[in-house]
Amino acid sequence: LDDGDAERLTELLEPLHAADIADLLEQVDDDTRVDLVRLYGREFDGEILTELDEGIREEVIAALHPEVLSDAVRELDTDDVVDLIEDMEEDQQAAILDVLEDVDRVAVEQSLTYPEETAGRLMQREMVVAPEHWNVGEAIDYMRAQDGLPDQFYHVILIDPRLRPTGYVTLGRIMSSPRSVKLAQITEDSFRTIPVLQDEGDVAYAFNQYHLISAPVVDADDRLVGVITIDDAMAILDEEHEEDILRLAGVGEESAISDRVIETTRRRVPWLAVNLVTAILASLVIAQFENVIAGMVALAVLMPIVASMGGNAGTQTLTVAVRALATKDLTSANVWRVVRREVMVGLVNGLVFAVVMGLVGWVWFSAPMLGVVIALAMVVNLVVAGLAGVAVPVLLDKLGIDPALASGAFVTTVTDVVGFFAFLGLAAAVLI
Amino acid sequence: LDDGDAERLTELLEPLHAADIADLLEQVDDDTRVDLVRLYGREFDGEILTELDEGIREEVIAALHPEVLSDAVRELDTDDVVDLIEDMEEDQQAAILDVLEDVDRVAVEQSLTYPEETAGRLMQREMVVAPEHWNVGEAIDYMRAQDGLPDQFYHVILIDPRLRPTGYVTLGRIMSSPRSVKLAQITEDSFRTIPVLQDEGDVAYAFNQYHLISAPVVDADDRLVGVITIDDAMAILDEEHEEDILRLAGVGEESAISDRVIETTRRRVPWLAVNLVTAILASLVIAQFENVIAGMVALAVLMPIVASMGGNAGTQTLTVAVRALATKDLTSANVWRVVRREVMVGLVNGLVFAVVMGLVGWVWFSAPMLGVVIALAMVVNLVVAGLAGVAVPVLLDKLGIDPALASGAFVTTVTDVVGFFAFLGLAAAVLI
Numbered sequence: 001l002d003d004g005d006a007e008r009l010t011e012l013l014e015p016l017h018a019a020d021i022a023d024l025l026e027q028v029d030d031d032t033r034v035d036l037v038r039l040y041g042r043e044f045d046g047e048i049l050t051e052l053d054e055g056i057r058e059e060v061i062a063a064l065h066p067e068v069l070s071d072a073v074r075e076l077d078t079d080d081v082v083d084l085i086e087d088m089e090e091d092q093q094a095a096i097l098d099v100l101e102d103v104d105r106v107a108v109e110q111s112l113t114y115p116e117e118t119a120g121r122l123m124q125r126e127m128v129v130a131p132e133h134w135n136v137g138e139a140i141d142y143m144r145a146q147d148g149l150p151d152q153f154y155h156v157i158l159i160d161p162r163l164r165p166t167g168y169v170t171l172g173r174i175m176s177s178p179r180s181v182k183l184a185q186i187t188e189d190s191f192r193t194i195p196v197l198q199d200e201g202d203v204a205y206a207f208n209q210y211h212l213i214s215a216p217v218v219d220a221d222d223r224l225v226g227v228i229t230i231d232d233a234m235a236i237l238d239e240e241h242e243e244d245i246l247r248l249a250g251v252g253e254e255s256a257i258s259d260r261v262i263e264t265t266r267r268r269v270p271w272l273a274v275n276l277v278t279a280i281l282a283s284l285v286i287a288q289f290e291n292v293i294a295g296m297v298a299l300a301v302l303m304p305i306v307a308s309m310g311g312n313a314g315t316q317t318l319t320v321a322v323r324a325l326a327t328k329d330l331t332s333a334n335v336w337r338v339v340r341r342e343v344m345v346g347l348v349n350g351l352v353f354a355v356v357m358g359l360v361g362w363v364w365f366s367a368p369m370l371g372v373v374i375a376l377a378m379v380v381n382l383v384v385a386g387l388a389g390v391a392v393p394v395l396l397d398k399l400g401i402d403p404a405l406a407s408g409a410f411v412t413t414v415t416d417v418v419g420f421f422a423f424l425g426l427a428a429a430v431l432i
Numbered sequence: 433l434d435d436g437d438a439e440r441l442t443e444l445l446e447p448l449h450a451a452d453i454a455d456l457l458e459q460v461d462d463d464t465r466v467d468l469v470r471l472y473g474r475e476f477d478g479e480i481l482t483e484l485d486e487g488i489r490e491e492v493i494a495a496l497h498p499e500v501l502s503d504a505v506r507e508l509d510t511d512d513v514v515d516l517i518e519d520m521e522e523d524q525q526a527a528i529l530d531v532l533e534d535v536d537r538v539a540v541e542q543s544l545t546y547p548e549e550t551a552g553r554l555m556q557r558e559m560v561v562a563p564e565h566w567n568v569g570e571a572i573d574y575m576r577a578q579d580g581l582p583d584q585f586y587h588v589i590l591i592d593p594r595l596r597p598t599g600y601v602t603l604g605r606i607m608s609s610p611r612s613v614k615l616a617q618i619t620e621d622s623f624r625t626i627p628v629l630q631d632e633g634d635v636a637y638a639f640n641q642y643h644l645i646s647a648p649v650v651d652a653d654d655r656l657v658g659v660i661t662i663d664d665a666m667a668i669l670d671e672e673h674e675e676d677i678l679r680l681a682g683v684g685e686e687s688a689i690s691d692r693v694i695e696t697t698r699r700r701v702p703w704l705a706v707n708l709v710t711a712i713l714a715s716l717v718i719a720q721f722e723n724v725i726a727g728m729v730a731l732a733v734l735m736p737i738v739a740s741m742g743g744n745a746g747t748q749t750l751t752v753a754v755r756a757l758a759t760k761d762l763t764s765a766n767v768w769r770v771v772r773r774e775v776m777v778g779l780v781n782g783l784v785f786a787v788v789m790g791l792v793g794w795v796w797f798s799a800p801m802l803g804v805v806i807a808l809a810m811v812v813n814l815v816v817a818g819l820a821g822v823a824v825p826v827l828l829d830k831l832g833i834d835p836a837l838a839s840g841a842f843v844t845t846v847t848d849v850v851g852f853f854a855f856l857g858l859a860a861a862v863l864i
């Protein structure tokens with residue numbers, strides 16, 4: 001690269017998949033990246049752009065020669081172009097739309113009229129349809145005679161005269177059926193349509209739940225407007241999971257390892273600020289018992305243990321609950337059973353660790369009553385952790401707030417406050 | 433259901449997908465579930481079994497009439513049977529294998545010879561292959577003449593005379609190409625084979641990274657032994673994510689909302705025990721400063737704030753790092769840049785919250801030096817949190833330990849110990 005040897009670079013990158021080149025670009029430092037992109041030049045493939053993290057993508061686009069960029073974009077499928085430009089500024093968008101062919105531009109522009117993160121943004125317009133009354137022979141002859149079949153398709157979608165999809169037939173099934181068989185007789189059971197305004201997360205859920213390979217997208221009048229394929233659904237599933245994990249940890253959902261310091265800081269500060277408030281709340285509880293602690297400093301030594309165990313138990317429960325909500329395994333039908341179960345788990349765990357900590361407290365400070373106090377506080381806090389761990393996410397979900405995002409702060413506030421209050425309050429009552 | 437009205441039940445369940453019936457079975461209580469399964473009886477579909485959580489699945493199998501079970505299993509694809517029986521006791525396995533047809537039984541038994549969680553367990557044997565020298569016409573005639581084509585297939589796999597796959601052609605491409613075109617000329621660029629012993633997580637990663645729809649599986653001699661399709665890869669991707677989330681929260685990886693109290697407790701206790709040990713370690717640090725606290729109880733009130741902020745910042749960093757390791761975005765090529773970045777983020781966040789907490793500490797306790805102490809401790813702990821948040825997962829990964837599983841405990845131990853030590857140590861030096 002230092003020698004500016006473009007040929008050697010092309011030779012090295014040639015055998016790599018676009019996704020791997022994108023990963024490479026994400027991992028090198030900023031200067032190297034610009035040099036690499038400039039040097040790679042004409043060979044630059046549009047697919048690399050779609051694979052890049054957003055932050056890096058903008059830099060790479062800025063570094064590309066306009067002509068190279070046009071060529072790269074023109075090669076892409078319309079759904080990839082939508083993905084590429086939906087977060088751009090308007091003038092940048094317009095510049096890219098300008099280089100597209102007319103048909104593609106109309107398709108991209110229409111996709112952009114649907115709200116972000118809906119099926120309308122995910123779907124592609126390239127598809128193969130047939131009237132529902134055709135037989136296998138007619139379908140085969142039609143496909144054989146067509147010039148512009150999509151590169152990749154797996155189903156022939158059957159439509160009625162009003163353009164509403166009524167079923168689909170796999171290419172494999174068409175291949176293995178006699179010419180005289182009606183297409184309508186060999187449709188797949190798994191057939192279901194997706195409303196064009198459906199949230200992309202629900203689309204991914206449907207693909208995973210019903211093992212779909214592709215699914216027709218319909219408008220409000222049930223008319224066919226596009227098709228979504230499983231590879232796009234898989235990418236969304238991957239993204240949604242990523243977001244859930246990052247939200248649970250209180251990291252902005254679009255965080256990437258390649259972000260800059262200042263962006264990363266900006267994303268993480270809000271969550272740390274929330275945590276600071278909850279930590280101060282817990283400290284206010286402790287402050288109520290200053291005299292008790294002054295009378296017995298051992299309490300200050302042991303109190304973080306009770307809070308920490310409660311926080312961990314609460315996090316365990318809330319993670320399971322948040323996941324169960326996301327996968328629709330936790331519904332109003334079983335919520336009371338789940339609450340009861342988590343409280344029981346909290347009670348059993350509380351008893352186990354009450355015994356352990358009771359002994360530790362007793363032996364460490366030679367004060368049997370201190371052991372009793374920490375044991376009781378442990379039981380109380382782990383039961384509360386179980387209760388809050390389910391109740392908080394379920395309530396947030398009912399209120400329309402993403403439980404993955406906000407549950408952690410609430411649950412640890414509860415377990416900190418209850419933990420310190422139970423431990424220091426019991427100590428005040430029993431020991432002083 | 434109470435009336436034992438089997439017909440009405442069948443009518444209600446008939447329009448539901450197997451996956452939805454499985455969800456329903458997971459959500460009702462134990463007695464209702466057994467009643468439901470018994471009443472549904474003959475209509476019971478094998479696919480429902482493959483969709484059930486493991487714990488529930490065993491119960492349902494126990495409740496099913498043996499004949500119904502045999503019928504249900506016989507309908508399944510071989511890869512689903514493998515999935516169903518791989519965790520069963522040997523005698524149960526043998527009972528199910530007995531009801532299968534010979535061809536299927538051999539296929540299932542052979543799959544079971546591969547280690548768990550490898551490509552060999554995921555693949556199906558139903559596939560369509562063609563010699564690499566064939567043209568489109570020959571492929572079409574061959575498929576049209578075949579009786580036993582798989583229900584679902586998307587590619588024709590090309591093999592050389594030694595049974596090694598050399599490429600694949602989509603059915604769509606075959607449909608849109610003239611009969612005289614050689615199959616070898618219209619193969620997909622995305623072609624790659626999967627070693628039969630590859631970890632299933634890596635298989636899912638490859639499908640997602642390279643947008644594969646199906647991929648041939650090869651043995652150690654590169655000979656074709658089966659094929660994995662994207663729907664199975666998507667299910668694995670979903671599972672792996674689920675495991676990562678649950679591991680990060682310290683919940684046993686196969687936890688489900690439908691598990692019993694005792695199982696759940698057994699899964700969560702080890703992690704809580706680890707947390708107890710780390711909490712006690714932190715308490716030992718506090719115990720070193722008992723005299724300091726006795727001299728100024730305000731320290732006991734404020735110290736959990738420093739530890740809590742460090743714990744949160746550490747969790748943010750480690751979550752991003754664990755995800756980046758899983759998606760192969762964090763490699764030895766950029767690890768130093770990432771460490772430097774996280775330390776910088778910790779420093780900036782530390783300075784922000786140092787100012788805030790310095791003011792809070794000063795105003796609350798009217799002690800400016802207490803404000804200075806907590807501010808300094810905050811900076812130290814957030815920098816350490818950034819460092820530990822990257823270093824711990826990377827080191828665990830290098831040692832071959834799953835970073836999602838163990839990083840949390842290590843990082844919070846570090847931030848608790850450093851937090852308490854920095855705050856109380858500085859207080860001892862400055863205030864006393």
